[in-house]
Amino acid sequence: xxKNVARFLLxxxxxxxxxxxxxxxxxxxxxxxxxxxxPAAQIKADxxxxxxxxxREKCQVCHxxxxxxxxxxxxxxxxxxxxxxxxxxxxxxxxxxxxxxRLVAGLEKDRIMPLGGERLTAEQVxxxxxxxxxxxxxxxxxxxQPTVAVSSDKVAAKLRHWAFITPQRPEIPEVRNQAWVRNxxxxxxxxxxxxxxxxxxxxxERITLIRRLSLDLIGLPPTPGEMAQFLADDHxxxxxxxxxxxxxxxxxxxxxxxxxxxLAHYADSDGCEMDTDTPRPHAWRYRQWxxxxxxxxxxxxxxxxxxxxxxxxxNATVEQxxxxxxxxxxxxxxxxxxxxxxxxxxxxxxxxxxxxTVWLGLTLGCAKCHDHKYDPISQKEYYQLVAFFNxxxxxxxxxxxxxxxxxxxxxxxxxxxxxxxxxxxxxxxALQSEWEQKTLAAATDPEASYTWKRAWHMVGTLVDxxxxxxxxxxxxxxxxxxxxxxxxxxxxxxxxxxxxxYEEVKFKELGKKLRALAEQYPSLSEAQTMIENPYxxxxxxxxxxxxxxxxxxxxxxxxAVLPPLPPxxxxxxxxxxxxxxSRDNPLTARVAVNRMWQEFFGRGLVASSENFGSRSDLPTHxxxxxxxxxxxMQNNWNVKRMHKLMVTSAxxxxxxxxxxxxxxxxxxxxxxxxxxxxRLPAELLRDASLAASGLLNPAxxxxxxxxxxxxxxxxxxxxxxxxxxxxxxAERYRRGLYIFFKRTLPYPQLVTFDAPDSLSACSQRERSxxxxxxxxxxxxxxxxEAAQGLAARILREQPTSLEQRIDxxxxxxxxxxxxxxxxxxxxxYYQQRRQMLGQTAExxxxxxxxxxxxxxxxxxxxxxxxxxxxLLNLDEFLTRE
Numbered sequence: 001x002x003k004n005v006a007r008f009l010l011x012x013x014x015x016x017x018x019x020x021x022x023x024x025x026x027x028x029x030x031x032x033x034x035x036x037x038x039p040a041a042q043i044k045a046d047x048x049x050x051x052x053x054x055x056r057e058k059c060q061v062c063h064x065x066x067x068x069x070x071x072x073x074x075x076x077x078x079x080x081x082x083x084x085x086x087x088x089x090x091x092x093x094x095x096x097x098x099x100x101x102r103l104v105a106g107l108e109k110d111r112i113m114p115l116g117g118e119r120l121t122a123e124q125v126x127x128x129x130x131x132x133x134x135x136x137x138x139x140x141x142x143x144x145q146p147t148v149a150v151s152s153d154k155v156a157a158k159l160r161h162w163a164f165i166t167p168q169r170p171e172i173p174e175v176r177n178q179a180w181v182r183n184x185x186x187x188x189x190x191x192x193x194x195x196x197x198x199x200x201x202x203x204x205e206r207i208t209l210i211r212r213l214s215l216d217l218i219g220l221p222p223t224p225g226e227m228a229q230f231l232a233d234d235h236x237x238x239x240x241x242x243x244x245x246x247x248x249x250x251x252x253x254x255x256x257x258x259x260x261x262x263l264a265h266y267a268d269s270d271g272c273e274m275d276t277d278t279p280r281p282h283a284w285r286y287r288q289w290x291x292x293x294x295x296x297x298x299x300x301x302x303x304x305x306x307x308x309x310x311x312x313x314x315n316a317t318v319e320q321x322x323x324x325x326x327x328x329x330x331x332x333x334x335x336x337x338x339x340x341x342x343x344x345x346x347x348x349x350x351x352x353x354x355x356x357t358v359w360l361g362l363t364l365g366c367a368k369c370h371d372h373k374y375d376p377i378s379q380k381e382y383y384q385l386v387a388f389f390n391x392x393x394x395x396x397x398x399x400x401x402x403x404x405x406x407x408x409x410x411x412x413x414x415x416x417x418x419x420x421x422x423x424x425x426x427x428x429x430a431l432q433s434e435w436e437q438k439t440l441a442a443a444t445d446p447e448a449s450y451t452w453k454r455a456w457h458m459v460g461t462l463v464d465x466x467x468x469x470x471x472x473x474x475x476x477x478x479x480x481x482x483x484x485x486x487x488x489x490x491x492x493x494x495x496x497x498x499x500x501x502y503e504e505v506k507f508k509e510l511g512k513k514l515r516a517l518a519e520q521y522p523s524l525s526e527a528q529t530m531i532e533n534p535y536x537x538x539x540x541x542x543x544x545x546x547x548x549x550x551x552x553x554x555x556x557x558x559x560a561v562l563p564p565l566p567p568x569x570x571x572x573x574x575x576x577x578x579x580x581x582s583r584d585n586p587l588t589a590r591v592a593v594n595r596m597w598q599e600f601f602g603r604g605l606v607a608s609s610e611n612f613g614s615r616s617d618l619p620t621h622x623x624x625x626x627x628x629x630x631x632x633m634q635n636n637w638n639v640k641r642m643h644k645l646m647v648t649s650a651x652x653x654x655x656x657x658x659x660x661x662x663x664x665x666x667x668x669x670x671x672x673x674x675x676x677x678x679r680l681p682a683e684l685l686r687d688a689s690l691a692a693s694g695l696l697n698p699a700x701x702x703x704x705x706x707x708x709x710x711x712x713x714x715x716x717x718x719x720x721x722x723x724x725x726x727x728x729x730a731e732r733y734r735r736g737l738y739i740f741f742k743r744t745l746p747y748p749q750l751v752t753f754d755a756p757d758s759l760s761a762c763s764q765r766e767r768s769x770x771x772x773x774x775x776x777x778x779x780x781x782x783x784x785e786a787a788q789g790l791a792a793r794i795l796r797e798q799p800t801s802l803e804q805r806i807d808x809x810x811x812x813x814x815x816x817x818x819x820x821x822x823x824x825x826x827x828x829y830y831q832q833r834r835q836m837l838g839q840t841a842e843x844x845x846x847x848x849x850x851x852x853x854x855x856x857x858x859x860x861x862x863x864x865x866x867x868x869x870x871l872l873n874l875d876e877f878l879t880r881e
Contacts, residue, residue: 037105038122040095040129047138050127058114069371071380071541071552077138085379085541085551092136095129104128159376162619163361163612164561166586167626185649188624189672198662201654201674206231208655208881210242211815212675213647215880216600217246219255219684219735220691224811243647247640250700253295254737256639258683259599260290261737262765263358264329267758268704269722271331271743278334279722279742281703285399285527286325287737288701293323300592300637301581304359308577311530321529322399327351327392328528331743331759340460340467345547350760351389352382357761359580361591361612369545375613376561383541384557388576391536394464398480399527407522415521419514423486426510432489435496440470455496463488468534487514532572562586581637587612589629593642597628598764600646602676603668610763620670656881677881679767682753683736686782689872690733692812693789697730704740705731708781710748718745732782752776777873787872788848791864795856802827806867813871826867833863 045051055074062069063084072084083089089100103113104120112119120128131137172184173191180200181187193200204212210230214222222230230242246252266287270278293303306313307327310320330347349368356364366372367382400408423429439459442452459466466488469481477485490511494502540550556571558564563584568575580588591612598604605625607617619625632642646652656675669676680688690696705727714724724740726732739747743758752772756762777783790812798808806826810818818826837844837859847862871877 036107037096037101038125038129040133041123041126043130045127045131045134047131051131051138054120054124054128058117058120062115067371068378070543071371071378077136077140080138081136083552086543086549087552090132090136092132095132098132101125101129101132159561161375161614162622163590163616164376164586166563166584167590167629169630170623170627172627173623180650182648182650182653183645184627185624185645186651188621188627189649189651192621193671193673196665196671198665198671198673200650200672201657201659203650203653204655204675204881207816209239209653212881213242213246215680215684215688216647217243217255217643218249218251219258219687220251220696221688221813222815224808227811227815239653240648243644247644250295251698252640253291253293254700254735255684256294257287257290258681258737259595260294261287262756262762263354264326265354265756265758265761266329267741267743269742269744270334271759272333273335273744277718277722277742277744278332279740280528282396282399282526282528283325283329284703284738285322285525286328288401289319289322289325289527291701294639297638297640300632300639302637303639304581304588305574305577308355308359308580309572309574312532312572312574318397318399318527321397322527324530325528327354327389327530328394329758334461336458336461338461340457342547345542348386348389348392349545351392352386354761355385355389355576355580357610357763359591360587361594361606361610361616361763362587363611363613368542372613374615377559380541380552380554381557381559383539383554385559385576387539387554387556388571388573390539391533392530392573393468393533394528395531396464396480396484396526396528398524400524404522404524408524411521415517418517422510422513422517426506428486428490428510431493431505432486435489435493436470436485438496443467451496455492458492458495459485459488462492464528465531471535490514583633589632589637590625593628593632594625595763596639596642596646600643600652601672602678604764610761621672675881677879679753679769679879681765682750682755683739685753685777685878686736686749688877689777689783689786690735690789692872692877693786693868694793695733695786695789696735697733699730699734702738705734705738706740707732707747713745713748716745718742749776749780749782774873777878778869783872784869787865787868788850788861790868790872791848791861792850792856794864794868795861802830805864809868809871813877814874826870829870830863830867833866834859837862 059074061067063072063074065073065075068084070084070086072089073079080090081088081092086099089098089103091098095101100113102108103111105125106112106119114120170188172187175181175187175190176194177190180190190200203209207227210222210227214220214226230238233241235241264286266283268280268283270280293306298306306320306323308324310316310322310324313320330350332347333343349365353365353368356362362375362377363372364377364382364385366374367377367379369379371378372382435455438452439455442448443456456467456470459470463469463484466485469477469485472481474482490507493505493507497505539554539556541552541554543549543551556576558576558579563579563582563586565571565575565579566582579585582588590606591609594604594606595609598609605619605621606612607620628642628645631645632638635641651672652675654673654675656677659674662669662673666673679685687696706724708726709724713719727734736750739750741747741750741758746755746757751757752770753776754766754768756765790809793812794805794809798805803823806823807817810816810822837847844858844862847865848858850856850858850861
């Protein structure tokens with residue numbers, strides 16, 4: 001038996017044993033004895049006298065007007081008979097089957113009511129039983145106010161929370177120092193500063209401004225030529241023209257794709273199991289779409305619509321379907337013992353939570369198991385949002401890039417012919433037809449053998465949308481779907497064939513031939529996207545978030561605290577997308593402009609950019625936030641326009657130098673009396689080093705790359721089944737955005753500098769300061785190679801004096817010339833290095849291994865490598881001023 005098949009069968013057996021064990025536990029809990037119930041009282045129960053006081057004292061604190069735990073209200077007959085999220089709790093005429101009685105009697109050991117208070121006595125339970133057995137009579141007129149005090153003020157406060165109120169455009173304030181104001185942003189900021197008696201900081205030096213702008217807008221430092229051009233431009237609009245040039249750069253999309261991919265929790269692998277962290281070879285195609293959409297300045301509302309529901313747009317294009325791949329970055333557990341429904345539900349939950357974080361800035365996931373503790377979002381409303389995503393399914397499509405289709409079409413007939421010949425040679429069509437019939441039958445046959453049930457399970461585990469493909473008649477499948485199913489059948493036929501049969505069919509040999517054949521012909525790029533499930537499941541509220549405990553059925557809807565959905569007879573993800581970018585939605589525009597502000601100033605106007613709920617940080621400048629949000633919507637959600645507005649403000653152009661008088665009054669710079677300085681994100685650190693060195697490969701888009709990794713990591717289990725194939729040549733020096741991100745073992749340099757783990761949506765990155773970071777920038781291969789490249793570049797491009805070379809090195813790294821003191825110190829260091837190196841050939845070769853480079857003395861270059869490492873590790877280089 002092949003090793004992979006044997007290993008998989010072992011995993012399946014383990015999973016089966018575990019599932020049998022858990023099933024046994026559940027069955028025991030579901031057959032709880034009822035013999036221990038106190039007997040029903042032998043009197044005529046009177047609701048006013050016997051039951052209403054009991055409900056008020058014991059129940060209505062959690063199940064009354066102020067709070068409805070688990071969706072249950074016990075202050076009116078209509079609500080009580082409807083029940084809660086778990087279903088009906090009172091069955092008139094049958095107390096034994098009424099869940100309310102089981103709960104208060106303690107028959108469900110893990111949920112004894114009331115929680116946290118004295119339990120009901122046997123007599124009280126008996127009264128309740130008698131009342132229910134006698135028909136649960138409940139007079140229509142019941143006192144409206146509960147006797148237990150409830151905090152209705154808290155409920156009202158949640159509904160009045162600033163973020164749930166549609167933003168209104170505020171008046172631009174009058175300020176004394178009108179000369180400082182460059183656009184309305186400055187008027188709002190200055191008004192607050194003047195009220196506090198604080199002066200804004202002076203404008204930063206032009207050298208600082210061009211470096212700041214370049215890093216903020218395209219994520220790369222300016223070249224010496226760009227810097228010289230800007231410094232020589234004395235026109236009044238020189239700064240604005242620099243902004244326009246950077247906004248038009250194709251590298252703009254790369255810089256701004258990175259924070260968006262953090263929100264999408266983009267990764268190039270499935271996650272979950274270490275040795276089966278399956279690569280996603282087509283994930284990059286979504287990243288490509290994001291870069292191109294940002295470069296085209298796609299309006300944010302359309303940018304949102306296509307990602308939330310591009311596949312549902314009328315006559316959707318391939319690119320719009322690629323955009324819907326936003327929701328394909330959930331984790332996928334392909335381990336054999338995984339319950340497919342549990343996996344699917346987990347992905348749907350993740351998509352719902354991601355939607356809440358990205359567009360609403362709300363912690364929706366807090367309502368997965370119970371009503372939200374802080375925001376006015378009930379558990380039922382949460383699952384109504386889940387319903388929008390519950391009908392979506394995963395699918396992979398062909399998504400060719402320009403230039404791919406012609407060669408592919410020319411080669412396809414020949415490839416198809418050779419593939420058919422191979423399949424016929426190994427009798428695949430007949431064997432697959434039999435396999436499909438038995439596998440499909442096992443899906444609905446409870447008497448089917450374990451072997452065929454596992455075959456059905458495997459199709460869903462390893463093939464995206466595989467079970468739905470198998471359900472389709474052959475003539476309804478696309479060629480891509482048919483090929484996916486055939487390739488899966490060939491790879492895993494050993495699950496249903498005995499060892500001898502599997503050896504006879506020689507499918508292992510066939511698999512190698514098919515892979516070799518595919519490598520000989522051009523292929524089309526593919527994309528992961530979404531599609532509506534042709535067999536959509538119903539959506540139920542999951543009691544305590546457990547997919548095995550479905551409660552009441554729910555329909556698609558949005559939280560009542562927010563504006564209603566637009567009219568739609570059958571709400572879908574497209575309906576939800578249009579609702580999200582509606583002008584009436586109070587959250588989306590605020591959340592979006594706040595994250596833009598966060599990128600330009602180091603923190604958002606609302607510091608908790610992931611949470612605009614009642615537990616969020618208050619806006620430091622609410623008028624600025626609302627003015628920006630309304631400006632954004634009124635100008636057709638123009639992202640580049642908003643970026644230009646922010647970076648051309650006097651507020652943005654301030655110096656970032658710390659002022660002693662502000663350290664006590666405003667240590668966190670919330671008033672924005674200066675700019676903020678902060679360390680570059682992980683990817684930009686790498687990009688800046690490679691750019692300064694001249695090694696950076698500026699190619700835009702394309703597949704992910706795999707730069708060098710330490711040998712110790714390559715031996716980790718995460719790389720056993722899917723080896724790390726180190727990129728060669730210029731591909732090693734692509735921007736950090738393109739580094740292959742493996743969830744179980746992310747690229748070490750990125751993690752060291754606080755790149756998110758890609759397990760959930762990340763709205764803002766942490767900024768830590770650790771000794772390990774210094775060790776990385778000094779010794780990690782790519783940074784050491786950058787120092788070598790910088791040394792060679794300086795010697796090659798500046799064949800003059802040592803002082804002039806130091807000046808040039810400073811311009812490459814810091815966009816400024818060196819000071820006199822810096823020159824003296826570095827000249828001294830250089831001379832010491834030359835003396836230490838002497839003519840030690842081995843050391844020189846270690847530092848600068850290149851030989852025979854025209855015009856470069858290896859010993860001199862080795863000394864410059866040391867000097868270059870200093871420059872690339874300066875705080876000023878690692879920091880955006």
